[in-house]
Amino acid sequence: MCFYVKHHIDIFTGIPDVRWEGASCQEVEPVDPDGWSILSRCQYQDMLHHAFLYDFRKTDTFNVYVPAGTHDFGGVSWLNNPYGLIMPISNLANNILPHEIGHAFNLEHTWAGFDGTNCERVTRDITNMNFNADVAGDYVVDTAAVPRFDIEYCWVNGLPYSDCAGRTGNEYYYLNTTTCQYVGSNGGCGGDDYIIFESDVRNFMGYTRCDSPRTFSIGQGVRIHETIEYDISNRFSNTQTTIAALYEPYIGSYPMYFPLMLSSDHVK
Numbered sequence: 001m002c003f004y005v006k007h008h009i010d011i012f013t014g015i016p017d018v019r020w021e022g023a024s025c026q027e028v029e030p031v032d033p034d035g036w037s038i039l040s041r042c043q044y045q046d047m048l049h050h051a052f053l054y055d056f057r058k059t060d061t062f063n064v065y066v067p068a069g070t071h072d073f074g075g076v077s078w079l080n081n082p083y084g085l086i087m088p089i090s091n092l093a094n095n096i097l098p099h100e101i102g103h104a105f106n107l108e109h110t111w112a113g114f115d116g117t118n119c120e121r122v123t124r125d126i127t128n129m130n131f132n133a134d135v136a137g138d139y140v141v142d143t144a145a146v147p148r149f150d151i152e153y154c155w156v157n158g159l160p161y162s163d164c165a166g167r168t169g170n171e172y173y174y175l176n177t178t179t180c181q182y183v184g185s186n187g188g189c190g191g192d193d194y195i196i197f198e199s200d201v202r203n204f205m206g207y208t209r210c211d212s213p214r215t216f217s218i219g220q221g222v223r224i225h226e227t228i229e230y231d232i233s234n235r236f237s238n239t240q241t242t243i244a245a246l247y248e249p250y251i252g253s254y255p256m257y258f259p260l261m262l263s264s265d266h267v268k
């Protein structure tokens with residue numbers, strides 16, 4: 001279960017948005033015996049701050065921090081930013097890693113704004129006065145307007161979203177998770193009937209129970225490419241290399257901080 005919170009912080013100059021794939025942090029948790037090895041959502045900002053301060057961040061690299069585990073979130077990434085992605089070991093080989101990398105390359109959730117006032121309309125006819133797929137939702141035209149499948153039941157019935165969490169039986173209520181077909185008939189933004197294909201159910205940037213395969217759309221690929229190409233925040237140009245370079249062995253060095261970083265290791 002993921003709960004989306006768009007949170008603005010000011011600690012890191014120039015990094016505007018952070019995505020928490022977990023419940024919102026209500027209070028700062030006390031230091032625990034695991035330190036940052038088993039990370040909680042209330043600790044990761046401190047960890048990143050430390051990494052930035054003591055040069056455990058490479059500005060010419062896509063940085064992925066891998067704690068041994070997490071208490072209460074699946075992954076963290078920053079929109080349009082390659083510097084602060086956090087993935088626990090347990091999620092390195094499933095669909096969460098490409099999901100978080102998608103955020104880093106400026107992809108929004110496919111359901112973005114579905115319960116808001118400026119929601120993405122269903123029509124893909126650019127001559128239709130309701131067409132807004134290029135400026136609403138995830139800003140990608142070839143991903144359908146979709147609800148957040150896990151909580152749609154609660155949205156439709158006016159229930160708190162917590163009533164659709166934690167295997168309550170209400171999660172993914174309108175999703176046939178065997179066939180991966182959307183079976184709801186509630187009407188989407190503006191009252192339009194949703195037009196949702198299996199590829200939308202399987203999209204990496206939605207919330208779903210349908211894996212293997214998950215996919216990105218061509219439009220999402222274009223948005224990623226344009227994020228790198230235009231690089232309006234000047235964060236990706238230094239990370240680019242040649243295809244040939246990918247076949248060369250890594251010639252750098254790895255910092256020694258296993259099993260745990262010592263305070264003396266922090267200062268370079």
Ligand SMILES: [Zn+2]
Nearest residue numbers: 019021099109
């Ligand atoms: Zn996400």
